[in-house]
Amino acid sequence: MKKLINRTEDVLAESLDGFATAHADIVTLGTDRKFVQRRSLKPGKVALISGGGSGHEPLHAGFVGHGMLDAACPGQVFTSPTPDQMLAAAQAVDTGGGVLFIVKNYEGDVMNFAMASEMAADMAQGPVATIVTDDDVAVETSTFSTGRRGVAGTMIVERLVGAAAEQGRDLDALAAYGKVVNARTRSMGVALTSCTVPAAGKPTFALADDEMEMGVGIHGEPGRRRVKLATADAIAEEMMGAILGDLSPKAGQQVLLLVNGFGGTPSMELYLMCNAARRILAGHKLLAARCLVGPYVTSLEMAGCSLTVSLVEDADLALWDSPVHTAALRWGV
Amino acid sequence: MKKLINRTEDVLAESLDGFATAHADIVTLGTDRKFVQRRSLKPGKVALISGGGSGHEPLHAGFVGHGMLDAACPGQVFTSPTPDQMLAAAQAVDTGGGVLFIVKNYEGDVMNFAMASEMAADMAQGPVATIVTDDDVAVETSTFSTGRRGVAGTMIVERLVGAAAEQGRDLDALAAYGKVVNARTRSMGVALTSCTVPAAGKPTFALADDEMEMGVGIHGEPGRRRVKLATADAIAEEMMGAILGDLSPKAGQQVLLLVNGFGGTPSMELYLMCNAARRILAGHKLLAARCLVGPYVTSLEMAGCSLTVSLVEDADLALWDSPVHTAALRWGV
Numbered sequence: 048m049k050k051l052i053n054r055t056e057d058v059l060a061e062s063l064d065g066f067a068t069a070h071a072d073i074v075t076l077g078t079d080r081k082f083v084q085r086r087s088l089k090p091g092k093v094a095l096i097s098g099g100g101s102g103h104e105p106l107h108a109g110f111v112g113h114g115m116l117d118a119a120c121p122g123q124v125f126t127s128p129t130p131d132q133m134l135a136a137a138q139a140v141d142t143g144g145g146v147l148f149i150v151k152n153y154e155g156d157v158m159n160f161a162m163a164s165e166m167a168a169d170m171a172q173g174p175v176a177t178i179v180t181d182d183d184v185a186v187e188t189s190t191f192s193t194g195r196r197g198v199a200g201t202m203i204v205e206r207l208v209g210a211a212a213e214q215g216r217d218l219d220a221l222a223a224y225g226k227v228v229n230a231r232t233r234s235m236g237v238a239l240t241s242c243t244v245p246a247a248g249k250p251t252f253a254l255a256d257d258e259m260e261m262g263v264g265i266h267g268e269p270g271r272r273r274v275k276l277a278t279a280d281a282i283a284e285e286m287m288g289a290i291l292g293d294l295s296p297k298a299g300q301q302v303l304l305l306v307n308g309f310g311g312t313p314s315m316e317l318y319l320m321c322n323a324a325r326r327i328l329a330g331h332k333l334l335a336a337r338c339l340v341g342p343y344v345t346s347l348e349m350a351g352c353s354l355t356v357s358l359v360e361d362a363d364l365a366l367w368d369s370p371v372h373t374a375a376l377r378w379g380v
Numbered sequence: 381m382k383k384l385i386n387r388t389e390d391v392l393a394e395s396l397d398g399f400a401t402a403h404a405d406i407v408t409l410g411t412d413r414k415f416v417q418r419r420s421l422k423p424g425k426v427a428l429i430s431g432g433g434s435g436h437e438p439l440h441a442g443f444v445g446h447g448m449l450d451a452a453c454p455g456q457v458f459t460s461p462t463p464d465q466m467l468a469a470a471q472a473v474d475t476g477g478g479v480l481f482i483v484k485n486y487e488g489d490v491m492n493f494a495m496a497s498e499m500a501a502d503m504a505q506g507p508v509a510t511i512v513t514d515d516d517v518a519v520e521t522s523t524f525s526t527g528r529r530g531v532a533g534t535m536i537v538e539r540l541v542g543a544a545a546e547q548g549r550d551l552d553a554l555a556a557y558g559k560v561v562n563a564r565t566r567s568m569g570v571a572l573t574s575c576t577v578p579a580a581g582k583p584t585f586a587l588a589d590d591e592m593e594m595g596v597g598i599h600g601e602p603g604r605r606r607v608k609l610a611t612a613d614a615i616a617e618e619m620m621g622a623i624l625g626d627l628s629p630k631a632g633q634q635v636l637l638l639v640n641g642f643g644g645t646p647s648m649e650l651y652l653m654c655n656a657a658r659r660i661l662a663g664h665k666l667l668a669a670r671c672l673v674g675p676y677v678t679s680l681e682m683a684g685c686s687l688t689v690s691l692v693e694d695a696d697l698a699l700w701d702s703p704v705h706t707a708a709l710r711w712g713v
Contacts, residue, residue, distance in 0.1 A: 058648060062652045065655030279385050279394075311681055313643050313678065315391060316395070318395040318396075318402065318437075319394045323398075338402035378711075
């Protein structure tokens with residue numbers, strides 16, 4: 048295992064300390080590093096909290112700040128955070144508007160966020176609602192999930208709902224809007240190489256030199272099938288075909304396109320995939336009104352990418368374009 | 381070779397097309413893809429132009445836009461762009477204020493930008509000045525350079541000089557300021573793995589499973605020595621020792637810290653390195669007034685990172701914080 052680390056047991060703590068000091072203008076660390084929270088809370092605003100296993104950075108801590116999340120709970124690498132982390136985060140950032148949990152559909156995360164909701168109710172902590180994201184069209188059930196997995200589309204939910212929260216919408220409205228965004232957002236990924244979890248010390252899976260994992264999950268878990276490496280155009284065709292087949296968009300529809308790198312993919316390849324994806328969208332008479340290209344929902348150093356398409360209306364685009372100030376996504380501020 | 385590409389000879393063109401369409405609000409592509417230029421030019425402003433081999437993205441095209449560059453000339457992967465690209469860019473973006481070339485100290489780049497300057501003079505194109513960056517403390521001469529190499533510190537020069545240009549400073553003042561920034565900026569890198577140039581089809585160099593290349597260049601060219609993999613703390617100590625030994629900063633000095641990923645390094649590791657670097661700075665009574673952490677000056681999918689320290693005063697920080705709107709660096713807009 049080749050990594051820029053000290054002791055494997057300290058990777059998360061040292062990384063969080065580095066993150067919190069590098070972005071001290073935006074975030075602070077909760078006690079015992081249970082969560083990363085927005086430095087300036089907005090009284091009365093619904094508090095958005097997400098979290099999950101680490102190793103997907105910038106998701107979620109890199110999206111804490113104005114216009115997105117109020118707190119993120121980091122678990123160990125590819126391991127769900129605990130309910131007490133989520134409860135502590137809720138107690139820290141709820142300023143009276145209630146709390147909305149944004150949860151990727153993985154069994155550990157769903158269970159622990161549900162438990163945190165119950166604990167919050169027991170303690171009369173204020174209302175808590177939950178959105179579960181399940182944008183991955185690759186598989187219907189998987190190693191770690193019942194139903195589709197929540198993957199890169201989660202950041203689109205976090206951004207759009209975060210922008211709406213900033214404008215003062217209430218908890219019920221935000222939970223309903225988040226479900227709508229999730230339902231209009233679909234993703235699929237491909238891996239060219241595995242990643243290595245520091246505590247494991249060896250690659251999660253093995254691919255031959257001429258193989259790829261089509262439909263891979265963000266922990267390197269299996270997708271649809273293992274096949275021979277194909278051209279970028281063929282890969283984009285298969286992924287976009289699955290996504291658009293599921294979304295059935297109308298001609299003329301505006302979309303957000305996210306070309307997401309898994310951590311080990313050169314920028315040149317991501318933009319080349321963006322080019323291929325846009326051509327396919329144009330072939331379906333769909334307009335990529337906004338494109339986001341980069342490593343946003345990663346799997347440590349895995350090579351590969353995912354494509355995400357989110358159907359949007361003008362009102363969604365206005366939310367997308369409103370000011371956001373986080374470590375990983377920033378404009379208008 | 382595992383890459384998300386179609387034909388190797390089309391990688392650059394398809395990637396540039398993807399980049400230009402994804403960021404059509406910021407940039408346009410020049411004829412024959414000779415350069416990427418800022419969409420909205422500012423009449424009378426000094427035009428900043430950089431360029432170099434591709435494979436280092438977002439450097440340089442990702443830094444074209446308000447507050448940074450007016451144009452970037454992309455060569456093939458790790459290959460200098462040609463003088464006619466640079467001349468065409470100068471002709472396209474010079475709005476009467478003259479042109480400033482920002483050039484990384486590699487023989488091909490230096491020679492071709494010098495030739496472009498001569499061609500511009502022959503054509504009475506208007507004044508052209510040049511800044512050559514040479515921030516890499518690892519080696520005094522190298523495979524492709526006479527004198528120190530220009531590496532990640534180049535983006536700090538592009539940003540600070542770009543901000544000053546936006547404020548209306550003239551060509552002589554900007555050239556002088558750029559030289560000052562370059563002289564106050566030092567970098568050093570380490571590689572854990574090689575990268576693979578698409579046209580070559582195989583890794584540029586080979587490292588054993590327990591080896592790293594200390595002082596590596598951004599094309600994977602040799603650094604100081606090949607040694608056993610060390611801890612992140614030990615790596616940071618060696619790199620910061622070389623940087624600070626060269627800069628000899630006074631106690632209490634403010635600095636910009638750039639923790640740059642080479643393309644295949646997980647975000648967690650970069651923030652862990654940031655944590656280590658900040659601790660070393662604090663030990664020298666230096667204050668990291670701003671931290672930038674991410675893949676900004678890459679070497680395709682190479683694993684590893686570089687550290688850059690730039691000594692700054694309040695006036696430099698004001699320039700740093702002023703609005704910037706590029707694909708890869710954006711705030712205040």
